[in-house]
Amino acid sequence: xxxxxxxxxxxxxxxxxxxxxxxxxxxxxxxxxxxxxxxxxxxxxxxxxxxxxxxxxxxxxxxxxxxxxxxxxxxxxxxxxxxxxxxxxxxxxxxxxxxxxxxxxxxxxxxxxxxxxxxxxxxxxxxxxxxxxxxxxxxxxxxxxxxxxxxxxxxxxxxxxxxxxxxxxxxxxxxxxxxxxxxxxxxxxx
Numbered sequence: 001x002x003x004x005x006x007x008x009x010x011x012x013x014x015x016x017x018x019x020x021x022x023x024x025x026x027x028x029x030x031x032x033x034x035x036x037x038x039x040x041x042x043x044x045x046x047x048x049x050x051x052x053x054x055x056x057x058x059x060x061x062x063x064x065x066x067x068x069x070x071x072x073x074x075x076x077x078x079x080x081x082x083x084x085x086x087x088x089x090x091x092x093x094x095x096x097x098x099x100x101x102x103x104x105x106x107x108x109x110x111x112x113x114x115x116x117x118x119x120x121x122x123x124x125x126x127x128x129x130x131x132x133x134x135x136x137x138x139x140x141x142x143x144x145x146x147x148x149x150x151x152x153x154x155x156x157x158x159x160x161x162x163x164x165x166x167x168x169x170x171x172x173x174x175x176x177x178x179x180x181x182x183x184x185x186x187x188x189x190x
Contacts, residue, residue: 016046016049016050016053018043018046018047018050019050019103022100023098023099023100024043024047024050024095024099024100025098025099025100026099027043028040028043028044028047031043044176047095047096048176048177050095051092051095051096051172051177052092052177054088054089054091054092054095055088055089055092055168055169055172055177057088058084058085058086058087058088058089058091058092058165059085059165060085061081061082061084061085061088062081062082062085062158062161062162062165064077064081065078065079065081065082065085065154065157065158065161066158066162068081068154069082069154069155069157069158070155074154075138075147075154076138076139077138078154078157078158079131079134079135079137079138079150079154079157080135080138080139082131082135082154082157082158082161083131083132083134083135083138084135085161085165086111086127086128086131086161086164087108087111087128087131087132089164089165089168090110090111090112090113090114090128091107092168092172093114093115093118093168093171093172094110094113094114094115096172096175096176096177097114097115097175098115108132111128111129111131111132112124112125112126112127112128112129112132113125114128118171119167119170119171120167124164124167127160127164128164130151130152131151131157131161133151134150134151134152134157137149137150138150
């Protein structure tokens, strides 16, 4: 899986070059086979940097969702930001666990594809898929009464997303992200 070719605007984006390699787990395995005595901690750190960026993005989206959720007229934006929060967190987890993520719309279909050893995997996968469905309702259904179609209220989604963030951080620590560079419980609780 390689990222799309760079557009002129993408040149301004400082996307880490490690993403151009495709599956980082496979590349790491090949490097270790080629040079079994070489030190590759620099490579692992580049992988962690990418993962941290997605986790930080998720936290930023969650902060915005948290600020929007209490105001009923902002329900669409709150649900959308909440989905993108959990999607970014899921992307971080999937990147570390699988070695890659897709760089197209198909990746959204994998939002609930958590690793088998993720705590309460089935429950969280269901929540993530439901958030995607709610986001589609919020973003694409302009009809009166649409809000009643949501699986949960925007406030409930935000609270559940906060739980997912905390569960994910604990899981990610077991995958080598350590203290997560200041990503602590910075999203307010209820």
